[in-house]
Amino acid sequence: xxxxGDTYDVLVIGGGPAGLAAALSAQQSxxxxxxxxxxxxxxxxxxxxxxxxPGTPEAAQWxxxxxxxxxxxxxxxxxxxxxxxxxxxxxxxxxxxELGYQKLILATGARERFLPFPGWTLPGVAGAGGLxxxxxxxxxxxxKKIVVAGTGPLLLAVAAYLQKQSANVLLIAEQAxxxxxxxxxxxxxxxxxxxxxxxxxELAGIRHLxxxxxxxxxxxNRLQRITLRHGQKTWDVACDYLACGFHLxxxxxxxxxxxxxxxxxxxxxxxxxxxTVPGIYCAGEATGIGGLELSLVEGQIAGFAAxxxxxxxxxLFAERDxxxxxxNLLNRTFALRDELKRLPQPDTIVxxxxxxxxxxxxxxxxxxxxxxxxxxGMGPCQGRICGPALEFLLHWQPESVRPPVxxxxxxxxxRDAGSLIEQEQ
Amino acid sequence: xxxxxxLTINGHPVIVPDGSSVATAxxxxxxxxxxxxxxxxxxxxxxxMGICFECRVTINGQSHTxxxxxxxxxxxxxxxxx
Amino acid sequence: MTLPMTxxxxxxxxxxxxxVGAACAWEAARSGxxxxxxxxxxxxxxxxxxxxxxxxxxxxxxxxxxLTRYSQxxxxxxxxxxxxxxxxxxxxxxWVAADEEEMIEVQRKxxxxxxxxxxxxxxxxxxxxxxxxxxxxxxxxGLLVPGDSVVYPPCAARYFLEQAQSLGAQLRSGVAVVxxxxxxxxxxxxxxxxxxxxxxxxxxxxxxxxxxIDVQKRKGHLLITDRYPGFVRHQLVELGYLKSAxxxxxxxxxxxxxxxxxxxxxxxxxxxxGVGDPKIEAAMLSRMLSRAAEYMPGITQLSAIRTWTGxxxxxxxxxxxxxxxxxxxxxxxxxxxxxxxxxxSTGTAKLLIDQLLNRSSAIPIAPYLPSxxxxxxxxx
Ligand SMILES: Cc1cc2nc3c(=O)[nH]c(=O)nc-3n(C[C@H](O)[C@H](O)[C@H](O)COP(=O)(O)OP(=O)(O)OC[C@H]3O[C@@H](n4cnc5c(N)ncnc54)[C@H](O)[C@@H]3O)c2cc1C
Ligand SMILES: Cc1cc2nc3c(=O)[nH]c(=O)nc-3n(C[C@H](O)[C@H](O)[C@H](O)COP(=O)(O)OP(=O)(O)OC[C@H]3O[C@@H](n4cnc5c(N)ncnc54)[C@H](O)[C@@H]3O)c2cc1C
Ligand code: FES
Numbered sequence: 001x002x003x004x005g006d007t008y009d010v011l012v013i014g015g016g017p018a019g020l021a022a023a024l025s026a027q028q029s030x031x032x033x034x035x036x037x038x039x040x041x042x043x044x045x046x047x048x049x050x051x052x053x054p055g056t057p058e059a060a061q062w063x064x065x066x067x068x069x070x071x072x073x074x075x076x077x078x079x080x081x082x083x084x085x086x087x088x089x090x091x092x093x094x095x096x097x098e099l100g101y102q103k104l105i106l107a108t109g110a111r112e113r114f115l116p117f118p119g120w121t122l123p124g125v126a127g128a129g130g131l132x133x134x135x136x137x138x139x140x141x142x143x144k145k146i147v148v149a150g151t152g153p154l155l156l157a158v159a160a161y162l163q164k165q166s167a168n169v170l171l172i173a174e175q176a177x178x179x180x181x182x183x184x185x186x187x188x189x190x191x192x193x194x195x196x197x198x199x200x201x202e203l204a205g206i207r208h209l210x211x212x213x214x215x216x217x218x219x220x221n222r223l224q225r226i227t228l229r230h231g232q233k234t235w236d237v238a239c240d241y242l243a244c245g246f247h248l249x250x251x252x253x254x255x256x257x258x259x260x261x262x263x264x265x266x267x268x269x270x271x272x273x274x275x276t277v278p279g280i281y282c283a284g285e286a287t288g289i290g291g292l293e294l295s296l297v298e299g300q301i302a303g304f305a306a307x308x309x310x311x312x313x314x315x316l317f318a319e320r321d322x323x324x325x326x327x328n329l330l331n332r333t334f335a336l337r338d339e340l341k342r343l344p345q346p347d348t349i350v351x352x353x354x355x356x357x358x359x360x361x362x363x364x365x366x367x368x369x370x371x372x373x374x375x376x377g378m379g380p381c382q383g384r385i386c387g388p389a390l391e392f393l394l395h396w397q398p399e400s401v402r403p404p405v406x407x408x409x410x411x412x413x414x415r416d417a418g419s420l421i422e423q424e425q
Numbered sequence: 426x427x428x429x430x431x432l433t434i435n436g437h438p439v440i441v442p443d444g445s446s447v448a449t450a451x452x453x454x455x456x457x458x459x460x461x462x463x464x465x466x467x468x469x470x471x472x473x474m475g476i477c478f479e480c481r482v483t484i485n486g487q488s489h490t491x492x493x494x495x496x497x498x499x500x501x502x503x504x505x506x507x
Numbered sequence: 508m509t510l511p512m513t514x515x516x517x518x519x520x521x522x523x524x525x526x527v528g529a530a531c532a533w534e535a536a537r538s539g540x541x542x543x544x545x546x547x548x549x550x551x552x553x554x555x556x557x558x559x560x561x562x563x564x565x566x567x568x569x570x571x572x573x574l575t576r577y578s579q580x581x582x583x584x585x586x587x588x589x590x591x592x593x594x595x596x597x598x599x600x601x602w603v604a605a606d607e608e609e610m611i612e613v614q615r616k617x618x619x620x621x622x623x624x625x626x627x628x629x630x631x632x633x634x635x636x637x638x639x640x641x642x643x644x645x646x647x648x649g650l651l652v653p654g655d656s657v658v659y660p661p662c663a664a665r666y667f668l669e670q671a672q673s674l675g676a677q678l679r680s681g682v683a684v685v686x687x688x689x690x691x692x693x694x695x696x697x698x699x700x701x702x703x704x705x706x707x708x709x710x711x712x713x714x715x716x717x718x719x720i721d722v723q724k725r726k727g728h729l730l731i732t733d734r735y736p737g738f739v740r741h742q743l744v745e746l747g748y749l750k751s752a753x754x755x756x757x758x759x760x761x762x763x764x765x766x767x768x769x770x771x772x773x774x775x776x777x778x779x780x781g782v783g784d785p786k787i788e789a790a791m792l793s794r795m796l797s798r799a800a801e802y803m804p805g806i807t808q809l810s811a812i813r814t815w816t817g818x819x820x821x822x823x824x825x826x827x828x829x830x831x832x833x834x835x836x837x838x839x840x841x842x843x844x845x846x847x848x849x850x851x852s853t854g855t856a857k858l859l860i861d862q863l864l865n866r867s868s869a870i871p872i873a874p875y876l877p878s879x880x881x882x883x884x885x886x887x
Contacts, residue, residue, distance in 0.1 A: 038475060040496055045474065052444075083789035093495070111476050123458060123469030133473030134493065138445030139452055221457060221467050352471070353478060355463040369549040372556050372661040373592070380478040380489070380733055380812050385471070402814055403787050407478075410732065410774070411807025413814075414800060415793040463769075489733045489810050 007100030008034045008072070010306050011088070012107055013079050013254060016044015017292055018284025018299035019107035020062050023071045025303025025312070026105070033071050036090055036099060038078035042066060044109055045129060046292055049136040062296075074099070079254060080404040083415060096412040103279050103306040106267065107299060108254050110285035112154075112245035113388045115336075116350050116358065117343040118216040120244070124223025128158040128245035141167035144240040147226060149173035149214045151334045152247035153291070160202035162243070170237060172203075173212040173228055175246075176334050192326065215343060217242055247334050249388040250286045257401040265398075272305035272313055273298055281306050290327030297323060341393055350393075351386040353379020358393075367396045380407045432501035447492035448473075448480045451505060459492065461506040517543045517677070519863070520692050520702035522684045522716065525555040526660055526852040527841050528708035529667035534856035536674035538864060543700060544668065544676065545692060547683035551664030554710045554848065557817020559729065559765055559775055560663070561742050562656045562850045563600055566619050570826055570874030575847060576625065577870050578854030579654065585853075592662040594768040600655040601630065601638065601741045603762070603802065604647045609746040613650045620652065627652050641738055641805050657742060657765055660849045667852075684709075687716050689837050704863060706839045707832070711820040713842040717832060719885040720877070722843045725819040726779040728792050732809040736770035745802060760795040762802040772809060774799050776846075778819075785816050819845045822880060827851060829858050829875040834884025839863070840877050 015037035041051040054060035077090035112127040212230040260275035283298035304313035346359035356376040364370035377383030434454040458467030470480040475494040483504040524546025686693040691701040745762040763775040822843040
C-alpha cells in the first residue's frame, strides 16, 4: 500500500476549480503532478458530480483538460496528517495512503456557514449547498416544497438548480438588504452580468425576498413548517425541505495544520499565492471567499508559481486583481445582519455533535473554556459547524489544529512497517 | 438492471440509481432518522459534503460512517439509529 | 487556628486553578479559611484538562498506596453529589497480565491489596475475555479492582472550585502570578494580593514560581475516539506498565485504555522526559497506539476524533510535594503529582489544610513533605 511511486513534485490538495487549475498549470512544466481529494470525483463543490455529466460548458472544458493531461487523481482520500516534512497521510475507505511531495498547493475550498435558530436540527433542514450536494448525489426532489434561505449568491444558484430538478421552490429568503447596489455595480464584470441574466431567466417565477430570514423551524421529528420574518411581518410556510446556508467559510484547517499563517481568518498568501511556509501555496476559497473565476485564476497562478513559471503567473495578476474587487463587493453585500445573533434561544442547540445549548455555551468567555467545560466543539466535526457560528454569535476565535486534521481510524495513525490496519485488509 | 443497485437499510431492501450516495438511499427508504443525537433527537444530513457528521450510519458493521460521502454498492448493509 | 496572619486580605492565596488548587480551595473554605484562587487561564485548563481522570489505587510504594487509597475513599464519599458533567463512573480497573510472569505480579498485587482492605478479584484468561471481549485472545488474566473509577477532570476541578466559592472563596482568573513573597502574591497587572499563606499549586509550572524545587515535566500523549458504548468496560492497564512507567530516564508507552461515560474510548499512554514542546509527535503517538492495538486489535477500526498532550509534574521519588517549602515560613507547595494528581487531589487537599491548621491527618504526612526531597532550604 505504501507505494514508493506515490511521490510527486507538486501535490495539490483539493480537486475543485482552484485545484484543477493549479494542477494543469503546474503540469505544463513537465513535472509530476497529482491532485488528492476526499470526494469520489473531481470538481469540488461547484462541479460536484460533473465528471460524468458536466452541468456547464466551462465545467466540461476544465474537467476534460484534466482528464487528458498528465495529472494523477487520487480520489476518495482525505489528507489528515504530516508525520514528517514532505510526507502526507491520506485516509481512504480502504485504508491509508502515504503521499510524498516536493511542493504543496492547498486548494481546500470552503464550506457553508450555518447559524443556529430554533428547529435548525430537524431532519429536513439542510444547508443550501448541502441540499444541492445531496440532490446531486441522487436525492429525488420532484414535487418537493422547498424554501431556500440564508444569504449569499449560492442561494440563487441552488434555487435554480433545485427548480431544474422539478422541485417546487416556494421562496428565496435573503437576509441581505442591498442587492440592488450589488446589481448596479455588476457592469464592471461583464461575465457576471451574463451569468446574472441567465440566472434570472432560470429563476423566473420564484418569489425572492431580501431583508427576509427564517426565525424558526417546526415539526415532529421532521421539518413541517418554518416561520419567516420580513421587517415587522412574520408568517409560517409549510415545506418539505429548508435549504439554509449563510454564505461560505474558508477551509483553513489544513493550512493551519501545516503552520501557514492566517490573516483575518483566511490563509495569508503573497502575490504568487505562496503561504508563509516555504514550498506551500494556497489558492481558491481558502484564501478568501471569491467565487469560481477567482478560484480558477488563483489556482493557475499557484500552479505556475510552484513550478518556476513565474512569467506565466505574473501575466494573470491583473485579472486576479479585478476579480478580487468583485469578491470584496460580494462579501460586503452579504455581510450578516445583527438580528441573526438573536435567533438562538437558550435551549437552541449550537453544537450539534455534543448537543450543547446556546445557554450553556454563552456562559463562557472563549472557546477553550467552553470546550473543556461543556464539550462544545469536541465532537467529530471538530467544531467545523459550531465554530464559525460561535465566531459570529459570541466572537470566539478558533483554536489551533492538531492531528488528525479530520477524524480517521485509529489504525491510520499507526505508522510502523506493515501497520495493523493494512494487515487486516 | 445494470443502472441500479440494491442494498438493505435497517433490514429492508432498497433499490436506487447507480451512483447514488448512501445518504440518498437512506432518505428514500423513509427511515426516521439517520442518527440519534447525544440527547436522542433524530438527525439527518446538513452539509452534504462530509463535514457535519449528521448523516452518520453504520455501513457493513462500520459505525459512524458518513453516508453522504459513500456511494451505494450492491449488497451493502446499512443501519440507522431508528 | 494557628495561622500566622490576621492583617492580610486572605488567610490563603492558592496559585493555580487546576484540580489540586481547586480541591485545596474547597477544603480550606470548608475549614473556615478565607481563600483566593488565582488562575491565569481556564479552570482545569492545565494538566487537569489533559489527564485521563482515572481514580486509581496504586501499590508502587506504601506511601503511594496510602495517599491514593485515602484519596479514592474521599472521592467515593462525594461521588453521589457530583454533577453529571463530572462523569464519575465506578467502572473499576483491570490490570491485564499478558503472560505467566505478569500473572505472578497479579497474585502479588492481590495479596498486597487484600492485606490493606481493598477489594480485588483475580480474573483467569476466560474471565478476562468475558469481562472485556475486545481484548485479544491469549492474554493470561488480570486483577480487577472494582472500586476504582473514572471522572472528567476539568469539570471536577470546576465543581470543586464552585463548592469553594459557595463557601466564600474568591477566584481571580485571567491574571497570572509573577512572584510569590512572604506577604502574598504579585500579579501580572502589578497588583498585590496579601495573604497569610501562599500555596504554589501550579503543577508542572511550579518551579517557575519557586525555582529550585525538583519538579520536572513528563510529557504524555492521549487520543479519544467517537462513541462506541460497550467497546471497553473497565479501565484497562497492562502490567508491563509497571516496568515502563517506572523507568525514569527513557521514553515509554503502555496499553492504558479507558471507557468514558459518553461511550468514547480514551487511549493512552506515553511518558517522555526532557521534551517541553506540547506538539503531537507522530512517532510517539504511533508507538502508543500500536501498543494499544497489540492488546485490542479492534481498536484500530475506531474513529479517532482528537489527540492531545499534557505534562505531568514529576518528582524524583514519584510522590507529590505537599507542605511547607523549606526555607520559607509562609510558602506551601501542592505540586509534583505526576500521573496521579486527579486521584490524589482530594487527599492532597486534606493533608495540606491539616498542616495549616495543625490538625492530625488520616494518614502519615511525612512521605509527602517537601523537606524529604529538599533537605536544604530553597532560596531563589
Ligand atoms: C456546498 C457548496 C456548494 C456550492 N455550490 C456552488 C454553486 O452551485 N455555484 C457557484 O457558483 N458556487 C458554488 N459554491 C462556491 C464554490 O465554493 C466556489 O465557487 C468554487 O467551487 C471554489 O473552488 P475551490 O477550488 O476553491 O474549492 P472547492 O470547490 O470547495 O474544492 C475544494 C476541494 O478540496 C477538498 N478537500 C478539502 N480538504 C481536503 C483534505 N484535507 N484532503 C483532501 N481533499 C480535501 C474538498 O472536498 C473539495 O473537493 C459552493 C460552495 C459550497 C461550499
Ligand atoms: C497524559 C496524562 C494522563 C494523566 N492521567 C491521569 C489519570 O488517569 N489519573 C490521575 O489521577 N492523574 C492523571 N494525570 C495527572 C493529572 O492530570 C495531574 O497530576 C493533575 O491534573 C495535576 O493537577 P494540578 O492542579 O497540580 O496541575 P494543573 O492542572 O496543571 O494546574 C495548574 C494550574 O496553574 C495555572 N498556572 C500556572 N502558572 C500560573 C501562574 N504563574 N499564575 C496563575 N496560574 C498559573 C495553570 O494555568 C494551571 O491551570 C495525567 C496526566 C497526564 C499529562
Ligand atoms: S451531511 Fe454532513 S457529513 Fe454527511
